Amino acid sequence: MLDFQEKPSISLTIMEICLEHIDFFHGDTRVLTDVTCRFSKGRFYAVLGPNGSGKTTLLDLICGFRTPKHGRILLENTPVNALSRRTVAQSISLVSQSYEVNFPFQVKEVVMMGRHPHIDRFARPSRNDRDIVDRVMEITGITHLADRQVTNLSGGEKQRCAFARALCQDTPVLLLDEAFSNMDIHHTFHLLGLVKQAVQEKGKTVIAVLHDVNLAAGFSHDMLFLKQGRIAAMGDTQSVLTQKNIQTVFNVTSKVEYNAYVQALQVYFKPS
Amino acid sequence: MFSSISVAMHKGKTGYLVVLFSLLLSGSILISLSMGYMKISFLDIFQILAGIPAMDGGSDISPRFETFHAVVFDIRLPRILTCAAVGAALAVSGVLFQGILLNPLADPYTLGVSAGAAFGASIAILLNLSATLVSVPIFAFAGGCATLFLVLFLSYSPGNPAGGLSSNNLILSGIIVAAILSAGISFLKFIADEQVSVIIFWLMGSFASKTWPQFFLVTVFLILGFSVAIFFARDLNLISTGDRSAISLGVDLKKVTLILLITGSMLAAVSVAISGIIGFVGLLIPHMVRFLTGPDNRKLLPVSMLAGATLLLWADTITRAVLPHEIPIGVLTALIGGPVFCWIFKKSHQSR
Numbered sequence: 001m002l003d004f005q006e007k008p009s010i011s012l013t014i015m016e017i018c019l020e021h022i023d024f025f026h027g028d029t030r031v032l033t034d035v036t037c038r039f040s041k042g043r044f045y046a047v048l049g050p051n052g053s054g055k056t057t058l059l060d061l062i063c064g065f066r067t068p069k070h071g072r073i074l075l076e077n078t079p080v081n082a083l084s085r086r087t088v089a090q091s092i093s094l095v096s097q098s099y100e101v102n103f104p105f106q107v108k109e110v111v112m113m114g115r116h117p118h119i120d121r122f123a124r125p126s127r128n129d130r131d132i133v134d135r136v137m138e139i140t141g142i143t144h145l146a147d148r149q150v151t152n153l154s155g156g157e158k159q160r161c162a163f164a165r166a167l168c169q170d171t172p173v174l175l176l177d178e179a180f181s182n183m184d185i186h187h188t189f190h191l192l193g194l195v196k197q198a199v200q201e202k203g204k205t206v207i208a209v210l211h212d213v214n215l216a217a218g219f220s221h222d223m224l225f226l227k228q229g230r231i232a233a234m235g236d237t238q239s240v241l242t243q244k245n246i247q248t249v250f251n252v253t254s255k256v257e258y259n260a261y262v263q264a265l266q267v268y269f270k271p272s
Numbered sequence: 273m274f275s276s277i278s279v280a281m282h283k284g285k286t287g288y289l290v291v292l293f294s295l296l297l298s299g300s301i302l303i304s305l306s307m308g309y310m311k312i313s314f315l316d317i318f319q320i321l322a323g324i325p326a327m328d329g330g331s332d333i334s335p336r337f338e339t340f341h342a343v344v345f346d347i348r349l350p351r352i353l354t355c356a357a358v359g360a361a362l363a364v365s366g367v368l369f370q371g372i373l374l375n376p377l378a379d380p381y382t383l384g385v386s387a388g389a390a391f392g393a394s395i396a397i398l399l400n401l402s403a404t405l406v407s408v409p410i411f412a413f414a415g416g417c418a419t420l421f422l423v424l425f426l427s428y429s430p431g432n433p434a435g436g437l438s439s440n441n442l443i444l445s446g447i448i449v450a451a452i453l454s455a456g457i458s459f460l461k462f463i464a465d466e467q468v469s470v471i472i473f474w475l476m477g478s479f480a481s482k483t484w485p486q487f488f489l490v491t492v493f494l495i496l497g498f499s500v501a502i503f504f505a506r507d508l509n510l511i512s513t514g515d516r517s518a519i520s521l522g523v524d525l526k527k528v529t530l531i532l533l534i535t536g537s538m539l540a541a542v543s544v545a546i547s548g549i550i551g552f553v554g555l556l557i558p559h560m561v562r563f564l565t566g567p568d569n570r571k572l573l574p575v576s577m578l579a580g581a582t583l584l585l586w587a588d589t590i591t592r593a594v595l596p597h598e599i600p601i602g603v604l605t606a607l608i609g610g611p612v613f614c615w616i617f618k619k620s621h622q623s624r
Contacts, residue, residue, distance in 0.1 A: 116521045
């Protein structure tokens with residue numbers, strides 16, 4: 001459903017993203033330490049960890065917003081920094097935490113910005129570009145907001161607008177940084193469902209930073225736990241979502257069990 | 273279908289606005305040419321511009337016509353065109369700064385370019401280099417450029433995604449540098465003695481006795497600056513929505529930010545060098561034009577350029593030909609622009 005290409009894609013087909021021994025500092029503060037991991041095509045990864053554990057930085061590094069101090073990030077065996085920004089933008093899209101826009105662009109203009117890496121400098125959006133924008137606005141439920149100014153929307157609406165922009169980028173890899181933090185349950189499940197479907201049917205790769213462990217448990221194939229800038233655990237959701245890991249990473253006691261209604265592992269916390 | 277119609281409408285609307293503002297500007301130039309101490313009829317102006325000499329009954333060119341010809345070509349036209357070009361340059365510069373600094377309240381002088389230019393000009397005047405006439409603009413331009421590079425140097429950090437050229441860093445560096453420079457200007461005024469009035473008048477801005485070379489100079493900068501700006505207009509749209517989205521959508525943020533900052537500052541520096549400090553055009557014009565075109569820089573840039581030229585031309589025409597005494601143009605734009613801005617500002621944030 002989220003594959004809009006009518007012609008074969010000119011962008012790289014990303015089979016694999018590899019992070020090798022990544023160290024990153026924010027000024028003098030160490031944010032990530034010796035992070036080595038691998039993200040493969042057709043998987044949904046959930047990144048979990050306490051505040052300040054380096055989740056956003058991890059996504060920033062993957063999309064080339066920041067450069068690691070040591071180590072390298074390979075897209076299909078090519079270092080990210082060796083690729084042009086445009087090529088990276090044709091392969092990786094990001095829904096960031098901040099969705100505020102200072103200027104009163106119309107919603108449809110913001111969504112069309114997602115086509116930026118696919119449109120030549122002085123070219124006008126093609127029929128295909130406009131179709132993609134229309135369809136994405138429809139599936140993200142913002143068609144009725146198309147002519148509104150993005151500065152006048154509610155938080156959740158702005159976030160859906162940012163989400164739609166990233167979907168329009170139509171990339172093999174989608175990074176989500178707390179992309180649902182202001183959305184209601186309906187939109188959260190609807191959009192996560194769409195994304196999951198795209199992972200399974202079109203072989204996209206999704207790396208999502210989520211705070212809700214149970215949401216992550218319901219949608220992800222794999223989980224990556226970060227603690228103080230190091231990978232505390234990584235593997236398929238069934239095997240790493242354990243009481244022990246939650247205890248180590250979040251310092252919270254919990255109970256993890258399979259829930260037949262959700263059809264996934266769920267974590268229960270006891271209010272104390 | 274629907275979206276294609278709306279795209280076409282938007283496209284058409286911008287086209288109309290550009291044509292409308294071009295006509296407005298041309299009309300303003302003609303009207304302004306006829307106004308002044310010596311009234312010249314439109315018929316004469318058309319004849320002068322078309323190069324048709326009016327005959328004095330017989331075969332001699334009338335002396336009255338020769339005077340008019342001199343007034344139009346040697347005095348009014350260079351002044352009017354320089355003024356329009358400076359207005360255009362300041363408006364384009366304002367659009368660039370507001371987009372890069374993610375702040376609709378930024379203006380061409382936010383990075384302290386005007387303070388630097390004023391400092392340079394003050395030195396030239398103090399050292400009595402003003403006799404040569406060229407040196408004040410050169411010193412002003414050099415001062416403006418030096419300030420820009422100092423501000424960029426203070427803000428720059430290579431490790432940062434945007435090269436450290438974030439709006440906070442830039443605004444802060446700009447404010448600090450401008451504060452130091454205005455103390456410097458005060459000091460220069462203090463030691464300037466009788467030259468102080470020259471400095472003060474220069475700082476308040478004027479288009480009096482502008483010449484063709486000055487017009488060509490501003491125009492060259494304007495054409496170059498506008499071309500660069502329009503080349504990166506779509507990138508500027510993305511930059512104005514934030515660092516992360518710009519980079520993740522494929523903008524080479526560090527490079528484009530640097531190019532556009534230099535472009536905007538050069539436009540501001542050349543304007544200040546030619547005509548002194550003229551405030552509010554670069555702030556107000558992009559702001560008002562955004563109501564017509566929306567924030568898309570591909571539409572905002574050309575319309576702002578034409579609107580800036582027209583507005584500053586009228587301000588200058590008022591001070592030149594309407595008011596009993598010519599008051600400095602910088603003072604006039606601030607006196608009119610300030611209250612207008614207050615009104616727009618109050619209105620726009622009340623409607624939210």
